[in-house]
Each structure stands twice: as structure tokens, then as C-alpha cells.
Amino acid sequence: MIYSLICLHLENIFDWNVKQLFLYLSAEYSTKNNALNQVVLWDKIVLRGDNPKLLLKDMKTKYFFFDDGNGLKGNRNVTLTLSWNVVPNAGILPLVTGSGHVSVPFPDTYEIMKSY
Amino acid sequence: MVRAGVVGTHLPTSGLDIFGDLRKMNKRQLYYQVLNFAMIVSSALMIWKGLIVLTGSESPIVVVLSGSMEPAFHRGDLLFLTNFREDPIRAGEIVVFKVEGRDIPIVHRVIKVHEKDNGDIKFLTKGDNNEVDDRGLYKEGQNWLEKKDVVGRARGFLPYVGMVTIIMNDYPKFKYALLAIMGAYVLLKRES
Numbered sequence: 256m257i258y259s260l261i262c263l264h265l266e267n268i269f270d271w272n273v274k275q276l277f278l279y280l281s282a283e284y285s286t287k288n289n290a291l292n293q294v295v296l297w298d299k300i301v302l303r304g305d306n307p308k309l310l311l312k313d314m315k316t317k318y319f320f321f322d323d324g325n326g327l328k329g330n331r332n333v334t335l336t337l338s339w340n341v342v343p344n345a346g347i348l349p350l351v352t353g354s355g356h357v358s359v360p361f362p363d364t365y366e367i368m369k370s371y
Numbered sequence: 372m373v374r375a376g377v378v379g380t381h382l383p384t385s386g387l388d389i390f391g392d393l394r395k396m397n398k399r400q401l402y403y404q405v406l407n408f409a410m411i412v413s414s415a416l417m418i419w420k421g422l423i424v425l426t427g428s429e430s431p432i433v434v435v436l437s438g439s440m441e442p443a444f445h446r447g448d449l450l451f452l453t454n455f456r457e458d459p460i461r462a463g464e465i466v467v468f469k470v471e472g473r474d475i476p477i478v479h480r481v482i483k484v485h486e487k488d489n490g491d492i493k494f495l496t497k498g499d500n501n502e503v504d505d506r507g508l509y510k511e512g513q514n515w516l517e518k519k520d521v522v523g524r525a526r527g528f529l530p531y532v533g534m535v536t537i538i539m540n541d542y543p544k545f546k547y548a549l550l551a552i553m554g555a556y557v558l559l560k561r562e563s
Contacts (some may be wrong), residue, residue, distance in 0.1 A: 262461035275442060277480075277544065279462070288485075294484075300499065338467070340463060342528070348527060
């Protein structure tokens, strides 16, 4: 799966107590076998001091996207959500889900990537 | 003129008049000090058990032992866990789990979750700093983790504080020295 463009502005999340952000894109869907499936497709660590503006173009999924079973093929409703884990210098570790998400249908046929 | 004097030797007075102190203490005072010490230890244990009940986790405070979650957590950091049954396991969460048959808790992130209608969950974990997922760490033939393997979910974090535990494990002499100093201090402390 390839993404066209994702633009992230992270300055507002970083404050004096934020050491790093662990961003991840997860796909959520349901299948006949399992009522709920969540798979992380991509993640990135952004440290305090790194460029807070991220432009992600034409990215391939970092991890293979496959289901436990055959539930993905032709699945009409796969929801992609961006979330992040705030790692503080000390204190609580919140897990925040971005508001808004994208729903994509999985195609009926797909290519299996041979290279590992 | 007869002068009464203290029977026994006079030690030269110094700040560290330890042996003089020990001799002056009679049995009652010693027992009292020991009971005081036992009370402190019991209170500490009670607080720990209370935390276990409060958080629902068998080990609510753990020390990070490896660098597999860097740069978020380093060896020696302290993690505070909860393990409430109502909290579902979701992708992205940091869980502390034990592989069946092994004692060492592992702190990694959940990257895949498959949950059935009846609530049965199986999930896969991976350390942020590792290239591959944890299947190699699981038991022979085990491909997924289940709720029963979870010690808790990481909710809070303090850096460096856990180093003391690691040092005590790696250098047992340090642990004994620390215990000896603590024991001596408690037994010899005079209540003013």
C-alpha cells in the first residue's frame, strides 16, 4: 500500500516535558474470524529537537500488512488512524489518537511483495 | 572521701562511641529497636501489596532491563503499570509481559491485535529499537501473546531511578553492604 501525502505539524504537542513522540499509523478492520483487528502499518520516532514538521510522501508501509486469516481481501472498510504515544521526561505516558481518520476499502486482488 | 565512679572502662569520647552505646543499651531497648525496624519493613510491604490491589498488576513497578525500547526507555528507568481488566489491549500500547515459563518481564509495544467477539485477544509485540517483532522471544511454537501473559500496561515513567535495583543485582556485595549499613543505622539510632 502506498500513501500519497501526509503532512504533520507537531510543534503544539512538544512541551518542556515531552522527550519524544512515537507516531504510528494503524489500520483497524473487522473480519469474519475476528471482531476487531488492529495492525500497525508504520511508525516513527520523533525526538524533541527534531524537525516538528513532517512531510510523508509516497510512503510504502513499513510493516507487511496481512491479516490473521483471509479477512483483508475485499474488506470494504479498513480504517486508517494516526496515533501517537507521548513519552515524557518523567510522568504519565499518554496514548493519543488523532481525530479524523481515513476509511479505505481493501482491493479484491493484490500483489504479494516477493522481496523481504 | 570516697568517690563513686562508673564501673567499667571509660572509652575516649568521640563522635563514634559505638561500642559504648551498644553496651549501655540493655535488652529491652534492643528489642524495641528491632520491633521498630520490623514495623518499618511491614509497612513497606503493606504499601506494596496495596499497590498490587490498586493497580490490578502483580508487579506495579518494574525496572527496564534492556535497551529494546530506546530512545523512549533506557536500562534503569522505572515504569508504573496498571492492569485493569476493563482496559482493552490496543495497538500502540506499551505492555509489560512475561513469556510462559520465564521470569523476566519484557517491556515492548503492541503492534498487532486480533480480538474475537467473545473478548479473546491475541496480540503481537515489538520493541521500538528492535528490527523484528518478538516472535523469536515467545515460547517455542507460540505466535501470539494473550491477556494472561500481560503483567501490566505502562502508564507512567521515571528515568534512572531503577538503576539502584540493577546495581544491586549485578553487584551483590553492594546489596549486602547497603543492608548492613541500614541494619546498623536502625539498631543504633537513638530516639531523642
